[in-house]
Amino acid sequence: MSKIKCGNNVYIPMPVVLVGTEIEGRANFMTVGWASRANANPPMISVGINKKHKTPEGILNNKTFSINIPNAGMAVPTDYCGLVSGSKADKSGVFDTFYGELKGAPMISECPVTMECELVETVELPTNYLFIGEIKGVYADEDCTEKNRPDMKKADAMVLTMTDNRYWRLGEFVDKAWGCGKDYSNKDIYE
Numbered sequence: 001m002s003k004i005k006c007g008n009n010v011y012i013p014m015p016v017v018l019v020g021t022e023i024e025g026r027a028n029f030m031t032v033g034w035a036s037r038a039n040a041n042p043p044m045i046s047v048g049i050n051k052k053h054k055t056p057e058g059i060l061n062n063k064t065f066s067i068n069i070p071n072a073g074m075a076v077p078t079d080y081c082g083l084v085s086g087s088k089a090d091k092s093g094v095f096d097t098f099y100g101e102l103k104g105a106p107m108i109s110e111c112p113v114t115m116e117c118e119l120v121e122t123v124e125l126p127t128n129y130l131f132i133g134e135i136k137g138v139y140a141d142e143d144c145t146e147k148n149r150p151d152m153k154k155a156d157a158m159v160l161t162m163t164d165n166r167y168w169r170l171g172e173f174v175d176k177a178w179g180c181g182k183d184y185s186n187k188d189i190y191e
């Protein structure tokens with residue numbers, strides 16, 4: 001197979017989350033695709049957020065934030081929070097909110113899975129902050145859990161692809177991670 005060089009942008013499939021903060025006493029939510037697990041123990045998550053957005057103000061002031069996983073039925077309000085800045089519009093009424101144990105980290109009631117995070121480190125990059133937060137609590141709708149843990153298929157979580165800028169549902173189950181590799185024998189098994 002011949003390869004084509006496709007520039008140098010980031011083309012990995014991404015999660016779709018809403019980052020929640022409290023700014024001037026009001027909840028604000030922004031859509032984020034650049035979110036990743038950052039540390040195993042204690043569990044930490046990182047989000048890459050442009051310095052021009054309103055959200056950094058809330059995270060830097062409160063030292064907390066929330067991560068909310070919308071379901072596919074929430075694509076429209078999720079996209080709205082990624083199109084409109086809290087510096088231009090009040091996004092506090094887009095969703096119902098609830099709080100866990102941390103101040104300044106409003107979570108979205110409609111989201112099947114949410115987590116509250118304490119800011120542990122801020123890495124300043126040329127255009128973005130990389131905020132690293134320790135997850136202090138995870139909350140999930142009962143019918144979106146399996147053995148007391150969030151189940152992403154039941155939660156109907158979305159995946160984001162760039163640069164075609166599309167939201168997708170999770171697709172078909174392929175095989176067990178940390179499992180199917182045990183069947184490795186040689187290169188012939190690649191599809």
Ligand SMILES: Cc1cc2nc3c(=O)[nH]c(=O)nc-3n(C[C@H](O)[C@H](O)[C@H](O)COP(=O)(O)O)c2cc1C
Pocket residue numbers: 028029030031032033034035048049050052053054055056079081082083084085086087160
């Ligand atoms: C699908 C989607 C994903 C996005 N992901 C990010 C991201 O990872 N980082 C970022 O800085 N902006 C991202 N944005 C843009 C912000 O969500 C957008 O500029 C938002 O209005 C910022 O809100 P705020 O100013 O209230 O913080 C994304 C937008 C969309 C629609």
